[in-house]
Amino acid sequence: MNADMQAYAGGFTDAARQSQAVFRRLLDAMAQPGTLRTMDPEVVAPAPVNAASAAVLLTLADADVTVWLGDDLCGNDALKAWIAFHCGSRAVSGEREADFVLCCDPLVLPELRHFRAGTQDYPDRSATIVLDAGVLSATARDGLAGLRLEGPGIAATNELHARTLPKGFLGQWQANGALFPRGIDMILTGIDAASGKPVIACLPRTVRISGTGG
Amino acid sequence: MTLTEQQNARRARMGLLARSSARQLVELWVKLGEEPEHSLLRGPETGSITLRGRMGGGGAPFNLGEATVTRAAVGLADGTVGHAMVLGRDLEKARIAALVDALCQDERELERIEGGLLTPLRVAEADCERVRREQTAATKVDFFTVVRGED
Amino acid sequence: MYVAVKGGEKAIDNAHRLLADRRRGDRSVPALTLEQISEQLALSVDRVMGEGSLYDRRLAALAIKQSRGDLIEAIFLIRAFRTTLPRFGYSLPVDTGTMLLERRISACFKDLPGGQLLGPTFDYTHRLLDPDLAGDGPVDEGVRGDADTGAAPRVTDLLARGSLIEDDGESDPEHQPGDLTRNPVEFPMERDTRLQALARGDEGFLLALGYSTQRGYARSHPFVGEIRIGEVDVEIEIPELGFSVPAGRVQVTECQLVNQFKGSASVPPQFTRGYGLVFGQAERKAMSMALCDRALRAGEYGEDVVAPAQDEEFVISHCDNVQATGFVEHLKLPHYVDFQAELDLIRRMRASHGGAPVKTDDGQEAAE
Known part of the structure; x- marks a missing residue:
């Protein structure tokens, strides 16, 4: 398949139903921070975007929103063409203009304070970051960094383990939490360590995160 | 942005297809013979676009309202992609317009379609527009101001 | 305040059916076609498209037919429909x-x-009703001039x-115009x-x-x-x-x-x-x-x-x-509890005002 055709392939085959199904899981994942939700639809975005990120983008991004691509992706013309065709979103070059941020390498993601956190009157006018964390797991595994989550939607504590997170993530997240009701929300995507399926876990701004030390 | 001659021709073609009457387009399309092998990459699907005007006619844009629009993207067997974005809700019109757009990217096909489809559409449009212009022109007035005399 | 009430489903169904019946009217009169509305009531269609904020002549004609010619109801129908459409984007500003x-x-x-x-234009007409239009006589085409x-x-x-x-003022190409639908x-x-x-x-x-x-x-x-x-x-x-x-x-x-x-x-x-x-x-x-x-x-x-x-x-x-x-017509929704409270209040105010005692039974029954 040439690059031109790649842009047209890989979208939902049944947009209404599939996007509703993904949206339902996103809601659940946001309501119960840190829990893993499988992304079923077989969608394919140009590399290196994983299937879960692609499904999230296809569901949430449309012509009314702006998408900012991380430094790892901003030179990726195939991806830009794919987003233009399937989502119709406006690509922006400044991170402060972004409604959605797509990044596949947590190590190049700018610090959270660079993104829009909304206003006191409209805290919803903030950025949502879709970040590929590689592998996600509900339980501790070798090579995965552990997060202990507390806050609304979590009975006591939840654990989430991810392969790659941004540098100094805990500190950044704490600063993000201090902005409440403003703040950034995050959707981590990757492969479920247990099932090998595309999966997401959400970190809404309300969640408090500490390390598990694992 | 300046477009190439080819892009300009393609733009004009897509506009002509979009403005054409669906009935005439289908008729001419059927007459052209068998449809080429193709896959639907997207649609045809109906949605809306927000129409914009400019404040004062030439100033900054504002959102005037929405319009229904139908779009389609088709891929031919050789990988050529055709697009259509046409006002209204006619799915078949959008699908055919996308196919025509795809085919016309090939010089030989273009010649065939130019004669069998695009030219008749262009003629019909020109006729229709001329009638409109002439009827409007017949209502052109010359107002005479009655001079208020001093004496 | 209004409260949810249950019941009345049968009555509502029948009311809908009666609405459809009255909309159709005398069956010996031919039904209106959307083409007739679009062609011959074109300015109604224009108003519905404009205030419904959706340009689609045929949909506006359908809305007018469905609303029995109540243009604000037709506009409401169009507004409701437009919310079901995915938005593909924005046009360039029209010239x-x-x-x-x-x-x-x-x-x-x-x-x-x-x-x-x-x-x-209607401007130079004398606003005299034209009895000829009651029939379907031939109508001349517009005169052609030099275009x-x-x-x-x-x-x-x-x-x-x-x-x-x-x-017209300067326009910043980066500025996105405000959108009250969003x-x-x-x-x-x-x-x-x-x-x-x-x-x-x-x-x-x-x-x-x-x-x-x-x-x-x-x-x-x-x-x-x-x-x-x-x-x-x-x-x-x-x-x-x-x-x-x-x-x-x-x-x-x-x-x-x-x-x-x-x-x-x-x-x-x-x-x-x-x-x-x-x-x-x-x-x-x-x-x-x-x-x-x-x-x-x-x-x-x-x-x-x-x-x-x-x-x-x-x-x-x-x-x-x-x-x-929406806000005016919501007054038709059941306000029974609200009204009972007001009724009660008025009675007490009357009583303390020292006026004649009010008969309560009839009033209460009527309100319920």
């Missing part, structure tokens, strides 16, 4: 200067490039070459969002407000610089192509008002402007919109806000007839 004209007049200049074109009238640039562009009239309304508004609200606003309401400015409530002394009606090209950017394509044409009415302005501390005396742009052939609406637009720009010119038409929050909050209908 009214290159319109395929059907009408074009100016009250400021009698001789202007492109000429004055009356088009299909070579040359370019017809916007009058305001001609005027703007001097500095006696305010120009973001909550905030006051004060930018002029772009205000124009969007006015474009879909109720014709009657805006007409009355516009009229009020002429009668001295925010006097603005307007002239019709130009009214033009015709079709404009709609161009849509197709991201995957990298350029915009024409997607068809829509009919619009544009009104340019030119208003006297005696100047302020920062602005010299000049003509200022009000702008109206509406779907379809809707001259009264476009003029009303332009009058209100100018009145609402009071702040820009340092004018005192003294009249209703200048009060942005008042005008914008009340110009939408679907919103207004």
